[in-house]
Amino acid sequence: MEAKQPHQLTPKGRATRERILTLAAGLMFANGVAGTTTEHVQRAGGISPSQIYHYFGDKKSLIRAVIAVQTEAVLDAQQPWLSRLDSFEALEAWRDAIIEVQSSRRCTGGCPLGSLTSELADHDPEARADLAAGFTRWQAAIRDGLIAMRKRGELRADADPESLALATLTALQGGLLMTQVRHDTVALRTVLDAMIDRIRAHAAA
Amino acid sequence: MEAKQPHQLTPKGRATRERILTLAAGLMFANGVAGTTTEHVQRAGGISPSQIYHYFGDKKSLIRAVIAVQTEAVLDAQQPWLSRLDSFEALEAWRDAIIEVQSSRRCTGGCPLGSLTSELADHDPEARADLAAGFTRWQAAIRDGLIAMRKRGELRADADPESLALATLTALQGGLLMTQVRHDTVALRTVLDAMIDRIRAHAAA
DNA sequence: CGCAAAATGGACCGCTGGCTCTAATCCGCG
């Protein structure tokens, strides 16, 4: 019994749904949720109003679907680095990759999840829950990387991967926000370096 | 030659202007900029449309005035702690005060400047500049506290107050965002503890 | 091939939001 699927989707339907989602995610990342109207999505992709409301019911549901998309996108993008955290060099490569992404988009946009959070957390409880879950998964991915490092003997046994991961993810969020305001990546680099140093403080002798 | 003051303001006018600003700042903090309409401000304070447009010209200017108000509010709120950074206990007291504020508002709202940043930075260049300047002042306040600690001999001479302050402020922003999504202050405390530890690494022997 | 379900086009609606305009009222100052 799936209450969320009032219609059977044909391949064509699924494709249209995907297309709407991708467009909406892009526009909402670029212009914010409030700055993205259903009309924008329509015009951006030659989509009729009925299509959006056929597949998503209302704007709120569309937003939640966008959250899901962005969560997967972020985790997918991070995975290549986090899954291979075998050394401090790897940690630094992860840091550099993040910095590179931000400067390549000229320091705009912030974090796909962070921006949605700031805009939605206080007024859409379900969106907040989804976003919180996304951050939890992100934190877990970092933590698993640190655990792997500990298993390899890079970190001492008394290192706490869970809180190191939480602090790192939190610092990263701040860094992305500061990048967005200041239009440079100095704060991002500084705060990530601080966290890496902190992790290094738990390095095996 | 002040281009910003097309009218002379009488005391009454100044009072009305203040009242509008305070209401708008509160509503925008609670509901976001996009979620706050001029009508909301009107209804909240028995204000007529013409009053808002008489004193602010358009919504964008009102927003910029709100940014100024919030910047002063944040700096004023921080000053009591930052101006007395004479020890690590004082640093921890600052951390505790911040955490206390967030939990007292049940982890909603985030940072007054951070939320505005996320919503405005990418689409209102002047707002972004104002916010960046606000963060710079905030960073300077933290830095000055650290410099004071160094002068008192709490920190070693090789400690770099500027980047420690930047990292701390950046981490704080992340912590406030995570508090907002997760509805608890664990991330905030964890990341601030991490930064305080890092500062402690520069403590005089 | 035919039919039911799915997908789509597009007109339309009601409301809201930013903003304007005019006319009335208030106030300080000479």
Next chain:
DNA sequence: CGCGGATTAGAGCCAGCGGTCCATTTTGCG
């Protein structure tokens, strides 16, 4: 006390936005 500027009330405009509806076309399947 009167005049000019400051202040305010409030009706109203218009574009845009979320959402609806129905007719039409397309698709999958027996």
